[in-house]
C-alpha cells in the first residue's frame with residue numbers, strides 16, 4: 001500500500017516535470033511570438049536609426065534574424081533554457097543578470113509578506129470559523145474587507161506618513177539606509193541577493209536590523225492584503241470542514257475542541273489552503289508595482305514597468321518569462337505539497 | 347435498573363425557511379439491554395442518538411424535561427463533564443463510515459487517538475490495543491488496515507473500523523447507528539455476537555438504530571418505532587413482525603420477501619391520526 005503510493009508519487013512527479021517543461025516552452029512560444037509581432041525592430045533599437053545597410057545585415061545575422069522562424073525559436077528556447085534572455089536595449093546588459101539583481105528584492109518582500117499573511121491570516125480565519133457571527137468574527141471580516149477594498153498606494157502612503165514620518169518606528173523607502181547600502185555592497189557577499197538572508201549569513205546584525213526596519217512596512221502592507229485573502233478563505237474552508245461528519249466522530253471520542261479544530265479539521269483545511277497560499281504568493285512574486293514604486297523598492301515589478309515605458313522588449317519579455325517560470329514552479333510545488341497532505345490525491 | 351432515561355426530548359433546527367422539528371417529544375428508558383430504534387429515513391433516529399451525547403451542532407437545539415445517564419443529569423452537565431463521558435462511558439458508532447472517518451488521517455492514528463490522548467497510553471501500548479480491537483471485529487490483516495487511509499477501505503471494513511474504534515474504551519452505553527448495514531451476513535453475525543456479549547457479560551446498554559426490521563426483531567429486546575420525530579409505538583422485539591400499528595405494519599409491508607409475490611412495494615398510508 002505504502003510502496004504503491006511511493007511509486008505512484010514518483011511517477012506523478014515525473015509527469016509533473018514533463019508538464020512543467022511543456023508549459024515552459026509554451027510560455028516561451030508566447031513571448032517569442034510577441035517579440036516578433038510587436039512593431040519594434042530589434043536591430044534598429046540596438047544600432048539606432050543611422051546604421052548602414054551593411055551594419056544592419058551584419059546585426060541581423062548575429063541575432064539570427066536571417067534564419068527561418070522555427071530555427072529562431074529553437075535558438076530562443078535553447079538560450080532561455082541556459083539562462084540567456086538576451087541583452088537589455090536600455091542598458092546593454094544581459095537581461096538575466098539584471099533580473100538576478102532585481103528579483104531577490106521581490107522574493108524577499110513577497111516571502112516575508114506571505115509569511116505574515118499566513119501566520120496572522122490562518123489563525124484569524126480558524127478562530128472566526130469556530131465562532132461564526134460572533135463579534136470576533138465580525139471584526140476579522142471587517143479587517144479583511146478593508147484589506148480588499150483599500151487602494152494599495154493609499155495604504156502605503158498613509159503607512160509611510162504615520163509609521164515613518166510621524167512615529168519614526170520604521171525606516172523610509174529603499175532597502176537600506178544610504179550609509180548601510182555602501183557597507184553592504186563592499187562587505188557582504190551577495191549569496192542570495194536577499195539582504196535579510198545575506199546579512200544574517202554574514203552575521204552582520206547591524207545591517208540586518210536596518211534592512212528589517214526598511215522591509216517591515218511594505219511587507220506588512222502586502223502581508224495585510226494577503227492576510228485578508230487567506231483569512232477569508234481559511235474561514236470558509238474551516239466552516240466547511242467543521243460541518244463534516246468526521247468532526248462529530250472526533251467529538252464522540254471525547255476529543256477536546258482544540259484538537260477537533262486544530263488537528264482533525266485543520267489537516268483537511270490544509271488541502272485547499274495550499275493552493276490559496278501558493279496563488280497569493282505567486283501574485284506577490286510578480287512584483288507589486290505600486291508598492292515597489294511607493295517604497296522605492298528595486299523589485300521585478302518596477303523593473304518590468306520601467307522597461308515597458310522605454311519599449312525595452314528583451315527586458316520586458318525576459319521579466320515575463322521569469323514571472324511565468326515562477327508561477328509554473330510554484331504550481332508544481334503546491335501540487336507536491338497537496339499530494340503530501342491529501343492521501344486521496346493520486 | 348435504568349442506565350439512561352429520556353423524557354420529552356426535542357431537537358429543532360432554526361433554518362431560513364422556519365423551524366424544523368427533527369425530534370418531537372421522545373421519551374424512553376434504557377437498561378442494560380438491547381433497545382432497537384427503527385423508522386423510515388428522516389424520522390429522527392440519528393438525532394435522538396446524538397442528543398444523548400449532546401452532539402447536535404448549531405443551529406440545532408436540544409430540549410428535554412429530563413435526560414439522565416447513570417445518575418448524571420445530561421442536560422445540566424457542563425461541556426467538560428460531557429467530554430469526560432464521551433468516548434469513555436458513552437460511545438456512538440456513526441452512520442456511514444465513508445463520511446465519519448477523517449479522510450486525511452490513517453486508520454491506525456484514528457483508532458489510537460482516544461487511547462493516546464484521553465487515556466494517556468504509550469504509542470506501543472495503544473497500537474497493541476488497536477490491533478486487538480480490529481481483530482475482534484474480524485479484520486484479517488489489522489496491521490495493514492492500521493496503515494490505510496479511510497478511502498482505501500471498503501464500506502464493510504470502514505464500518506468495522508468504526509465499531510472497533512468505539513468499542514475500544516469499553517463504554518457503558520453504546521449507540522450504534524446502522525452499524526452493520528454494509529456487512530455480509532457472516533461478518534454481521536460475528537459483530538452482533540460481540541455486541542451481544544458486551545450487553546450480557548459487561549452489562550452495557552445498547553441503542554441499536556437500524557432500517558432492518560427483521561434484524562432488529564431478531565437481535566434486540568425492545569423496539570421503538572419512530573415516525574416524523576415521534577415514537578409511534580414501543581414494543582417487545584419479538585412482537586415487531588406482528589405489530590398492529592398501521593405505521594409499523596406499513597414499514598413491514600415495505601420489506602421485500604424472498605420468494606414472495608412480485609408486486610410494487612406498497613406505500614405508507616399517512617392519513618391516520620398518528621401521522622401528524
Ligand SMILES: Nc1ncnc2c1ncn2[C@@H]1O[C@H](COP(=O)(O)OP(=O)(O)OP(=O)(O)O)[C@@H](O)[C@H]1O
Nearest residue numbers: 359361366368386387388389390391392393394441
Ligand atoms: N442541520 C439540519 N438542519 C435542518 N434539519 C435537519 C438538520 N439535520 C437534520 N435535520 C432533520 O432532522 C430530521 C431527522 O434526521 P435524522 O438524521 O435523525 O434521521 P434518521 O432517522 O437518522 O434518517 P436515516 O435513516 O436516513 O439516517 C430529518 O428530517 C432532517 O431533515
Ligand SMILES: [Mg+2]
Nearest residue numbers: 391392441523
Ligand atoms: Mg440516521
